[in-house]
Amino acid sequence: MIRRRVLVSGTVQGVFFRDSCRRAAAEAEVVGWVRNLPDGRVEAVFEGDPDPVEQMVAWTHHGPPRAVVDHVEVHEEQPEGLLVFAITT
Template sequence: MGMRRATLRIRGKVQGVFFRESSRVEATRLGLTGWVRNRDDGSVEAVAEGEPAALEEFIRWCHRGPQAARVTDVERSDEEPTGEFRTFIVERSS
């Protein structure tokens, strides 16, 4: 099976708890590419591409997040992968 892409919006206590850096480390460990950033509404947004099993594992991780996080909701939308990313980075907040 080929690459997959998902855009996630993670809500709860997810800012100020190292969610972005922890998700970058987890995505890199899983071989995913993409980005993560804080949103002005207090949520975190992520776009990840990679092998389906790795992507699903990352999404499961996002439902928990790092130890200090308290995730209440993960909204997911699947899209066609573009292959535009080389690594997984923390982007500036939007």
Template sequence: MMIAELTRHLLIEGRVQGVYYRASMVEQATRLGVRGWVRNLRDGPVEAVVQGPADAVQAVIDWAQRGPAQARVTRVAVADMAAAEFEAFEGFVQRGTA
């Protein structure tokens, strides 16, 4: 039986830059077996794409709403991604600012 995989796009707002948010998300996603990436956006939010089993993806989304201790997350916008919108990721990485 194949486990259903999900891909979600996250836009995380609040005090989320300069507080170890991206590196912490890499640690969480890797621990949960989720693939994808995370990066800062020049206008302040953090953006991420998470891909993996539904329960693991939801666990990363739940974590994203809290973030690391120094973060103050005010909003996490979650959007579904259709297969045509993403690649199949290997591992979870931190990308450069966009």
């Protein structure tokens, strides 16, 4: 199991990024969370098997159709053993 934290910049709020991310994570069988940040970025954490987690990291580079992703920061972290994927505040 691996964990990645991503910070996504661009037009990523108000374009259904979080809900689309939640649905993509469920399909990939990845757990974690996603939230909007006050500075306009989206932050997400993905935990699971390496291939599905990396698939979700790749997904954040484009996001849903209305998103315009300018930059993605990826940080490796120790897994916490999360059980679900949630949209948080």
